[in-house]
Amino acid sequence: VDFGFRQVPRDAKAGLVGQVFSSVASSYDIMNDLMSGGLHRLWKDRLVESLRPFPGQEHLDVAGGTGDVAFRVLRAVRAAEVGERMAAAAAGRTSSRGRTSPQPPPGASPPSSSSPSAGAETSGSSSSNSSGARSSGVNSGPAGQSSGGGSGAGSSGSSGGPLVPGRVVVCDINPDMLRVGQQKAAAAADLGDESGLSFVEGNAESLPFPDSSFDSYTIAFGIRNVTDRPAALREALRVLKPGGRFLCLEFSQVTQPGLRELYDMYSFAVIPRIGGLVANDAASYQYLVESIRQFPDQETFARLIEEAGFRAVTYENLTGGVVAIHSGFKL
């Protein structure tokens, strides 16, 4: 079966994507672990680390599927809030809404010096670090400003008053994927009704949220499936508050010599077979491989993000470019 979208009419893509994700919803999480050897967990951890969650953060995870990224973000926001409360208690004051330290202007951090476990290698600018890797990365923005974390969006500041807990919205076009996510959340002790987590059915191309609603937006392994990507990027910009952060985790073009051939072999020969054996659905996984092959390379996608109106756009390759995290700010 070849689902190559060169042959699939544009208006048929959405229907095809819907079928694929309805079909894989119940086996989606286990298949992710099997196909990536667990690497998707490290990639998602890195995505959330790059986001630098902060107290009171209002976050939207689009194409959020079964909630993997959203759960991580919510837990990280809660941890930041606990830290904020403890710091406030120690200082004998009431915790305030938002961050404990002033945020830099969006994208104001210098290149990250840490080496993430997922094998991150930063790119997207011409600066070099001591290991010789090109550096700029998703933690970085316009040069010459200081680090501080967070999106710089306008939710916060230590302005006094009680801390309003952050919230995370999972938005996905596919109700079957959302249902699996809701079941997972219900089974997790810390993600119940009062957790600040919500699930919303919606299309990335026309999001059901008002302008300037969120401090940050993530889309993980989702933009590849969207029919009108420029429209989805414009929507991301619209729903972000000024200063808000956009992060996209997506399969990309392998840059490491030798790895590309191995990766191609694995993708085309192994993944559809695992899909056939485990999920009894080789065709959906063949689609996955085809859609990865057709997704634009890092630089091309970065330009698309800029054309949508984002600024300080950078990207970071993980695992030799198997995936990349693109970052941009609404400035």
Ligand code: SAM
């Ligand atoms: N983000 C999750 C993760 O990383 O585990 C799920 C990724 S899954 C590969 C892709 C998701 O994109 C599916 O849940 C699918 O329903 C969703 N999707 C596809 N097209 C979409 C669209 N136009 N708007 C919103 N979600 C979409």
